[in-house]
Amino acid sequence: MEEVHVSTHPLVLHKLALLRNELTEPKKFRELVREIAQLLFYEATQDLPLAPLTVQTPLAPAQGYAVADRVGVIPILRAGLGMAEAVVEILPTMHVWHLGLYRDHETLQPVTYYNKLPAEPDIDISIIVDPMLATGGSAVAAVDILKRWGAKQIKFLGLIAAPEGVQLLRTAHPDVAIYLAAIDSHLNERGYIVPGLGDAGDRQFGTG
Ligand code: URA
Structure with a gap:
């Protein structure tokens, strides 16, 4: 069974509070989504395999490393777009x-x-x-699709989860590691995470 990683990094927690604030405008909201996604991506990639290489500095050859595995990011549209752009900035070779x-x-x-x-x-x-792991239905469906496709190692990166979503994803796919900034109290009757941040798609794109 893979673990559920909930970040305790001070920068993540600081930025998450700003993200939740209903007064945060879409431009700032998008910026915070990107920054938190990058910090979580850093945490989620601690175990990436490396290949050693030699690099020539202006002074001498130096021992270096390159990420050995081919890494892909799969944004669940449309709310996952901002997070995908953010992680590709860190690892531009990603598909x-x-x-x-x-x-x-x-x-x-x-x-x-x-x-x-x-x-x-x-x-x-x-x-x-996908920023919001709410019921977990979309995350489970996405993993189902990737596994049918032949994906071997799958990780899920979200910003805020409901306990219900974490439970469903872990039960359906215990081999998927989950990385989050927070697990909130519950889902309301409309499927929104409480306290959450509202609709992550609407808040990024200024709709709704
Ligand atoms: N999707 C969202 O954007 N927000 C929620 O609270 C739940 C699902």
Whole structure:
């Protein structure tokens, strides 16, 4: 069983409070999503395998390292877009595979509307990004799709989770490590995380 990592880093906690604030405007909100995503990505990639190499400095050859595995980020559209852009800034060799899943507002079940994964897996590590792990339905569906595709190592990176979402994802896919900035109190009757931050898509894109 992989672990659930909830960041205790002071910078993550500081920025998370700003992100939650209802007065935070979309521009600042997007900036905070990116910054927190990068800090969580740093934590989630501590175990990336390295290949040794030699690099020539202006003075002499030096021993160095390169990330050995092919890493892909899979943003769940549309709220995961900001997080995906942020992690690609840190590791520009990453592949980005978009997955369009929306929650049916009546049944709260995920529906796939966009999936352009190539026929064969071209990455060793798949990192799903979605800011809100609410019911967990979309995350479980995304992992199902990636596993059917042939993905071997899968991690989930989110900002805020409800206990219900963590539980569902862990039960369905215990081999997926989960990285978060917080686990909140509960889901309300409309499927929103409480206290959460509202709708992460609307708040990033100024809609709603
Ligand atoms: N999606 C969101 O954007 N916010 C929630 O609270 C739950 C799902």
